[in-house]
Amino acid sequence: MSVPASKKLLQVLQGQQEDIPPIWLMRQAGRYLPEYRTLRAEKGGFLELAYDSDAASEITIQPIRRFGFDAAILFSDILVIPHAMGQDLWFETGEGPRLAPRLAQTALEDFTPAPERLAPVLDTVRKVSATLAPETTFLGFAGSPWTVATYMAHGQGSKDQSEARRMAYAEPERFGALIEAIITATVDYLAGQIEAGVDAVQLFDSWAGSLSPAQFEKWVIAPNAEIVRRLKARHPDAPIIGFPKGAGGKLAAYAKGTGVDAIGLDETVDPHWANRELPKGLPVQGNLDPLALVSGGADLTNAVDNILSAFANRPHIFNLGHGILPDTPIEHVEKLLNLVRKG
């Protein structure tokens, strides 16, 4: 596959170093944007937006139109995979996602798979890919099996992922079968996104930090390695970004063990340490503290300088260490873009 020279972020994912790093922000389409809040109020709920390909395309493009980020990320959610596997999914206003029945109490075999639920998401990919400017990289994504399993087991977000962690020790075979089922659904879904027009994909492992080293090897590294292996067999040219949030000292093992093309760093990672620790030339993405962006001022300027200096000699995509917070002032995002692009 030949990459148009203008897709800078995609080139960095392929190992090219840039003086001015490309930038996008996790959760860049969302509640900090007034134009998102307007559409959300008109349409009702988050899922209604995510499954309406016209609304989801518009929301995917909103942050590109406003800020000119180097990448657009598909507007969807990691929980559409459990939904397509047959769990009911809804969002409680002000609280977050709910999945039923909970896997801690129900067998996976009792679910009725509903893969057609993903069709509108792939329609969104086709629509966005037909309208994006050629210099904008289009990112697809999915949750990583461990993180998705924590929601499937508990039925909602949880403080310490204890239901899934307990299941993984008490019933390793049953838990392994669940992880395998998520891997299979995820590889098909990501292949579908690539075929519909995304340039690269990100695997979000938001709860990777809750596991011991041995369990991390088993439930984070091995399943992500399997996704990389199977997806590369189908689409060798589409880069894969792994984001094992909270992996800390296990980041290098994750990078080597999974074979991802680039690694996302959360804000707790010292970028200078990461630069020394990670394989030479491996592209990194991150890792501004979302609260430094809310704060603005010298907190923001100093943090940006520190990240830029740490990654001056490796392929780097500027991003936050986690999703942008709803109370982030728009002017701080504009200031961040000026700092990174030295405008």
Ligand SMILES: Cc1c2[nH]c(c1CCC(=O)O)Cc1[nH]c(c(CCC(=O)O)c1C)Cc1[nH]c(c(CCC(=O)O)c1C)Cc1[nH]c(c(C)c1CCC(=O)O)C2
């Ligand atoms: C764990 C997780 C989820 N979803 C996601 C993760 C992994 C990353 C992370 O750790 O944040 C990933 C996600 N969720 C969303 C995207 C869209 C793309 C993007 O802009 O990055 C992405 C990549 C939209 C969303 N997903 C959600 C919203 C907010 C919906 C709204 O109320 O309007 C958006 C824009 C809802 C959501 N979705 C999820 C939760 C826990 C919640 C509720 C908390 C919250 O509101 O932030 C599950």
